[in-house]
Amino acid sequence: xxxxxxxxxxxxxxxxxxxxxxxxxxxxxxxxxxxxxxxxxxxxxxxxxxxxxxxxxxxxxxxxxxxxxxxxxxxxxxxxxxxxxxxxxxxxxxxxxxxxxxxxxxxxxxxxxxxxxxxxxxxxxxxxxxxxxxxxxxxxxxxxxxxxxxxxxxxxxxxxxxxxxxxxxxxxxxxxxxxxxxxxxxxxxxxxxxxxxxxxxxxxxxxxxxxxxxxxxxxxxxxxxxxxxxxxxxxxxxxxxxxxxxxxxxxxxxxxxxxxxxxxxxxxxxxxxxxxxxxxxxxxxxx
Amino acid sequence: xxxxxxxxxxxxxxxxxxxxxxxxxxxxxxxxxxxxxxxxxxxxxxxxxxxxxxxxxxxxxxxxxxxxxxxxxxxxxxxxxxxxxxxxxxxxxxxxxxxxxxxxxxxxxxxxxxxxxxxxxxxxxxxxxxxxxxxxxxxxxxxxxxxxxxxxxxxxxxxxxxxxxxxxxxxxxxxxxxxxxxxxxxxxxxxxxxxxxxxxxxxxxxxxxxxxxxxxxxxxxxxxxxxxxxxxxxxxxxxxxxxxxxxxxxxxxxxxxxxxxxxxxxxxxxxxxxxxxxxxxxxxxxxxxxxxxxxxxxxxxxxxxxxxxxxxxxxxxxxxxxxxxxxxxxxxxxxxxxxxxxxxxxxxxxxx
Numbered sequence: 315x316x317x318x319x320x321x322x323x324x325x326x327x328x329x330x331x332x333x334x335x336x337x338x339x340x341x342x343x344x345x346x347x348x349x350x351x352x353x354x355x356x357x358x359x360x361x362x363x364x365x366x367x368x369x370x371x372x373x374x375x376x377x378x379x380x381x382x383x384x385x386x387x388x389x390x391x392x393x394x395x396x397x398x399x400x401x402x403x404x405x406x407x408x409x410x411x412x413x414x415x416x417x418x419x420x421x422x423x424x425x426x427x428x429x430x431x432x433x434x435x436x437x438x439x440x441x442x443x444x445x446x447x448x449x450x451x452x453x454x455x456x457x458x459x460x461x462x463x464x465x466x467x468x469x470x471x472x473x474x475x476x477x478x479x480x481x482x483x484x485x486x487x488x489x490x491x492x493x494x495x496x497x498x499x500x501x502x503x504x505x506x507x508x509x510x511x512x513x514x515x516x517x518x519x520x521x522x523x524x525x526x527x528x529x530x531x532x533x534x535x536x537x538x539x540x541x542x543x544x545x546x547x548x549x550x551x552x553x554x555x556x557x558x559x560x561x562x563x564x565x566x567x568x569x570x571x572x573x574x575x576x577x578x579x580x581x582x583x584x585x586x587x588x589x590x591x592x593x594x595x596x597x598x599x600x601x
Numbered sequence: 602x603x604x605x606x607x608x609x610x611x612x613x614x615x616x617x618x619x620x621x622x623x624x625x626x627x628x629x630x631x632x633x634x635x636x637x638x639x640x641x642x643x644x645x646x647x648x649x650x651x652x653x654x655x656x657x658x659x660x661x662x663x664x665x666x667x668x669x670x671x672x673x674x675x676x677x678x679x680x681x682x683x684x685x686x687x688x689x690x691x692x693x694x695x696x697x698x699x700x701x702x703x704x705x706x707x708x709x710x711x712x713x714x715x716x717x718x719x720x721x722x723x724x725x726x727x728x729x730x731x732x733x734x735x736x737x738x739x740x741x742x743x744x745x746x747x748x749x750x751x752x753x754x755x756x757x758x759x760x761x762x763x764x765x766x767x768x769x770x771x772x773x774x775x776x777x778x779x780x781x782x783x784x785x786x787x788x789x790x791x792x793x794x795x796x797x798x799x800x801x802x803x804x805x806x807x808x809x810x811x812x813x814x815x816x817x818x819x820x821x822x823x824x825x826x827x828x829x830x831x832x833x834x835x836x837x838x839x840x841x842x843x844x845x846x847x848x849x850x851x852x853x854x855x856x857x858x859x860x861x862x863x864x865x866x867x868x869x870x871x872x873x874x875x876x877x878x879x880x881x882x883x884x885x886x887x888x889x890x891x892x893x894x895x896x897x898x899x900x901x902x903x904x905x906x907x908x909x910x911x912x913x914x915x916x917x918x919x920x921x922x923x924x925x926x927x928x929x930x931x932x933x934x935x936x937x938x939x940x941x942x943x944x945x946x947x948x949x950x951x952x953x
Contacts, residue, residue: 391806392805392806398797402796402798402801403798404613405796406617406621407613407616407617416801418609419606419802419807
């Protein structure tokens with residue numbers, strides 16, 4: 315079995331004169347969750363569209379599950395589940411009808427829509443027309459639809475966007491279960507905390523190029539700074555003091571802090587993926 | 602073509618069609634309305650007798666009305682103008698009195714009076730006009746059989762086949778049904794594009810060819826079933842049923858291609874309505890020609906709907922044979938191929 319579920323080589327895509335994806339190469343291992351992070355317009359959605367066959371390749375090669383996407387797209391798509399960024403459900407149909415339609419298209423035998431809807435917290439709502447669903451409910455149904463064919467590759471474009479914290483957490487748990495089942499997950503998200511928690515590796519994409527790709531831990535090691543953040547009281551006011559750890563004079567600075575200030579709280583702080591993204595690209599993810 | 606995938610997509614489209622209250626209601630209500638319109642229209646012909654007259658020595662022109670006998674006589678200044686008016690079915694009959702009419706009668710010779718009739722004029726009318734002219738000659742000369750009558754039918758002689766108003770409405774009502782289907786199909790496709798459900802469908806084993814086939818089958822079936830139902834209710838299959846079926850099938854194919862074109866051109870529902878209405882107006886022109894003979898010129902023959910209307914009209918109203926309308930079929934087939942190809946190609950571009 316090929317270790318790489320997705321292999322991308324020298325992928326480039328232009329919309330007229332605008333280069334949306336600029337010569338990117340990466341691999342996603344089987345049963346891995348790869349987080350694809352970048353601000354709006356960085357090339358995330360174009361990459362997803364190219365990998366899922368929604369856009370035709372202009373330059374480069376894409377191999378998914380050992381098959382060339384230009385030659386065996388339909389075979390690949392039969393093993394793929396996609397949760398689109400914007401809800402694109404049949405709104406005049408019920409949730410169950412939506413799922414059953416896709417189950418028939420994927421030729422799923424003995425399809426159990428109820429248990430799938432239960433997984434995403436939509437039990438009891440299966441006979442309601444989607445047009446009456448809230449944004450969060452539609453998002454959960456989109457995730458359920460992506461799982462109809464028990465895909466080997468799962469593309470999730472902002473799957474927790476617009477969800478309340480409890481629903482978002484249930485979707486994250488579902489993604490982890492899918493990985494345990496054997497699925498490979500390609501996840502795009504703006505939520506750094508989510509990426510940190512879920513992803514085996516993350517790729518930072520900026521202006522169509524992958525500027526970094528590694529595990530969150532390695533990225534933090536390579537680019538991030540560990541900090542000691544203390545709250546102190548001075549002249550009756552609460553103030554914050556920050557000391558960079560792992561520096562030659564860190565020990566002296568900590569001693570001075572405790573000697574000279576009235577310290578109320580103290581805790582260590584790791585760099586976030588957002589901090590690292592800013593450090594690498596000079597841009598914020600939520601721009 | 603994968604039958605399972607296509608059938609699944611057709612079922613989905615049917616579900617969405619039925620749940621689209623607007624198009625579902627106008628389809629059902631429209632069909633009922635068209636049948637009602639047909640049945641409330643007069644089934645018999647009751648027309649004022651309009652005669653065109655040309656007398657070379659008489660330079661005057663104008664209209665003289667004999668209200669007592671329901672006869673309207675219009676004087677023409679040339680025989681060509683009279684012939685053209687009869688050709689356009691503006692008059693039931695035309696009478697051309699020769700220049701030397703009176704002198705020939707006076708010298709005992711038989712003047713020749715030419716009578717022109719439109720194809721729609723009845724045999725009774727033709728006999729009545731002949732009798733009227735003979736009577737006028739007798740009153741002038743006092744001798745029977747004093748004139749020679751020459752009769753000419755301008756256009757195809759369809760004696761005894763004048764069309765009741767409600768039968769003249771059939772093509773218009775059929776076009777209304779087909780026009781509604783163009784809008785309905787285009788709306789279904791356009792909604793799929795604007796809501797981007799098409800991306801979700803095409804990210805499954807479904808190919809674009811499956812999707813387009815399903816839409817084409819759905820559009821054709823909907824249009825065909827409705828037109829067949831309408832024709833069944835109004836007893837439109839009494840003559841050459843297979844030929845009528847064939848006409849409706851080709852008409853349904855034609856509108857499916859147009860539905861694709863409208864959907865490809867429109868960006869949203871407003872676009873569907875606007876483009877759909879333009880198509881509908883163009884389609885309806887030949888049907889108006891059937892309703893008001895002589896109103897539409899020959900250029901209407903270039904419109905895609907002309908040959909559908911011509912075929913149906915000849916079959917239903919004039920009981921034409923299959924052979925008489927096969928020319929219409931070939932042209933309809935050509936138009937169907939053109940509209941379907943153009944529709945599929947433009948939609949392919951939109952889907953991609």
